[in-house]
Amino acid sequence: MAEEKQGSRHARKLAICRKAQRRHSHFYERCSHWSFNRSAEIEPIRWHRERFVLAGTALLITLLSGFIMPAWASAMRPAPEPVVHSLLPLALPRIAPTNATAPAVDDWQVVRVQPGQTLSDIFNARGLGMADLQKVIDASGNAKSALHDIRPGQEFDFLLDSDGSLKGFRFDQDQANRAIVRFDGAQPTVSIQQRDxxxxxxxxxxxxxxxxxxxxxxxxxxxxxxxxxxxxxxxxxxxxxxxxxxxxxxxxxxxxxxxxxxxxxxxxxxxxxxxxxxxxxxxxxxxxxxxxxxxSEDGRPIQKSFLRIPVDFTRISSTFSAARLHPILGLMRAHKGVDYAAPTGTPIHAAGDGVIKFKGWMNGYGNFVIIQHNKTISTAYGHMSRFANERVGQHVSQGQVIGFVGMTGLATGPHLHYEFRVNGVQRNPQTVTLPQPEPLPAVQLARFRAQVVKPQLARLTELDARVRLARTNTPARSDN
Incomplete structure (x- = not known):
């Protein structure tokens, strides 16, 4: 009886297997060789596939263990004990209450002088009058001389009250010092601030x-x-x-x-x-x-005893010549000076230190001045439009204005006729050898050479060498 039941169960299993194989025949066809059975009826497993499946399974298990185990270990770790901080009272100094506020910053208004402006114009533009300007001048003391001659670009600073009245005024006493005049006290005050x-x-x-x-x-x-x-x-x-x-x-x-x-x-x-x-x-x-x-390097002053040209000219209209056709007389005659064409009114300067020997009208030369510089050398200046204030016999310094360019006398246009005379004989001012000034005294000359020439000459020489090297290394420019 028991055998029959066992046989019935076996038959039922076989029937279920056959039914599954029929329903999933496509799967069994692909995987029929996946078997660990070594019977002769079934084809043995191909070892390379088996190994692939086993290795993949082992790798999957290893990865899962790597993620699961650390998480489980962290979950099982006991919570850390909290760190206890202790608060200790510190005795701090008391801050005394104060009602002081930050000092107010003065709102100085800066005004830059424009060409043609006067100091009174600047004050009027700020709503101030001549009384305010006079008050500033009176309070400025020794610094007020800087207010007598202002120039374009110069700065003046105004400090005004809420009602527009003048509280302070600042100006440059000189390049390194600024004068500050204040009127917000009982009496006007002036202070000098040294600039950096x-x-x-x-x-x-x-x-x-x-x-x-x-x-x-x-x-x-x-x-x-x-x-x-x-x-x-x-x-x-x-x-x-x-x-x-x-x-x-x-x-x-x-x-x-x-x-x-x-x-x-x-x-x-x-x-x-x-x-x-x-x-x-x-x-x-x-x-x-x-x-x-x-x-110069030999210790002689750069400023020579004589100016080569005593006027700022636009061109040389006539040179020194032994024979020249006179533009007005139409005659051939010597021109024993150099004519420097320049606008009427151009200042004419003394070529060197000397004494005015003649000042007046000279036929052909118009307004004419002669300066005697030493026993042998004199200079002459012709065709002036007007003279300066010097008198005959008065000493003049090199560069001092002695007159102004014009075209008085026999002249076709405004120019300076300039002569350089040695023992009364005219020489060409452009080529005559001018006397050399005396060098520094021996002691000063030694200090000049050691302290000035030697270090500065070394710098100039180094700079020249750099420039020459730069020019050598610069590639030639191509015209292509």
Whole structure:
């Protein structure tokens, strides 16, 4: 009975298997070889597939264990005990109550002088009158002299009350000091504030291609500094007639900074100018009397005994000549001077220190001046429109204005007729050898060479070497 039941169950299992195989025949067809049975009736498993399945299963179990086990371990870890902080009372100093407030900042109004303005114009523009200006002048004390001659660009500061009345006024007493006048107390007060002045050394090098000013601008110099450079070498170089393309200059100079802001150009410390292959130098040096001057490398003053040209001219209208057709008389006659054409009213300067020997009308020359400089040398100036205030017998200094350009006498246009006379004989002012000034005394000359020439010459030489090296390394420009 038991065997029958067992056989019935076996038959039922076989029936279920057959039914499953029929229903899922496609699966059994693909996976029929997946078997661990080693019977001869069934094809043995292919080992490479078996190994692949086993390795994949093992890898999956390993990955799951790597994620599950750390999470389980963290969950089982006991919670950390909280850190207990202790608060300790500290005794701090008491801050005394105060009703003080931050000091009020004065609201100074800065006004810059415009061309043509007067100080009274500036006060009127701020709603102030002549009484306020007079009050400032009276309270300024020794600083009031700075208010007598104002210039465009100069700054004045006003401090006004809420009703527009004047509480304070500030102005520059000089370059390094500012005067502050206050009217908000019982009596007007004036104080002098020293400004923070700083000199910063600058270096520039230029090469002449068209003009000195163009070369200076290319080198980074402003017009004022180019003018100072020209003034240094004007005794040796005629910057209208003598400049050539390729001439060069190197200059070491100071820029002036006030309160950290650039205030303006300072003085030239050292300079070198090469004109037509000839080298000229200038060094600034403090003399024994405390005054500064500029000297060449051999210790002679840059300022020569005579100006080569005593007027700012536009062109040379007539040169020194032994025979010239006179433009008015129509006759051939010598022209024993140089004519410098310039606008009427251009100032004429004394070529050197001397005494006025003649001042008046001279036939052909019009208004005429003669200056005697020493026993042998004199200079003459003709065709002036008018004279300056000097009298005959009065001493004049080099550069002093003695008259103004005109066309009095026999002249076809405004110009200066200038003569240079040696023992009464006219010489060509453009080519005559001018007397050399005396060099510094021996003691000062030694100090000048050691303290000024030696270090500054080394710097100028180094700069020239750098410029030459830069030119050598610059590739040639191609025209293609």
């Amino acid at each position: 002045m700083d000199l910063r050394e600058q270096v520039a090098h230029g090469v002449i291609h068209s003009s000195l000013y163009a070369a200076g601008d290319e080198a980074g110099l402003n017009a004022a500094m180019v003018g100072k450079l020209a003034d240094l070498f004007k005794y040796d170089i005629d910057f209208v007639q003598d400049l050539r393309v390729g001439d060069s200059f190197t200059v070491i100079y100071d820029d002036v900074y006030r309160d950290g802001v650039r205030y303006g150009e300072g003085n030239i410390v050292a300079a070198e100018f090469t004109n037509q292959g000839k080298r000229y130098t200038a060094y600034r040096f403090k003399k024994a009397d405390g005054n500064y001057g500029w000297f």
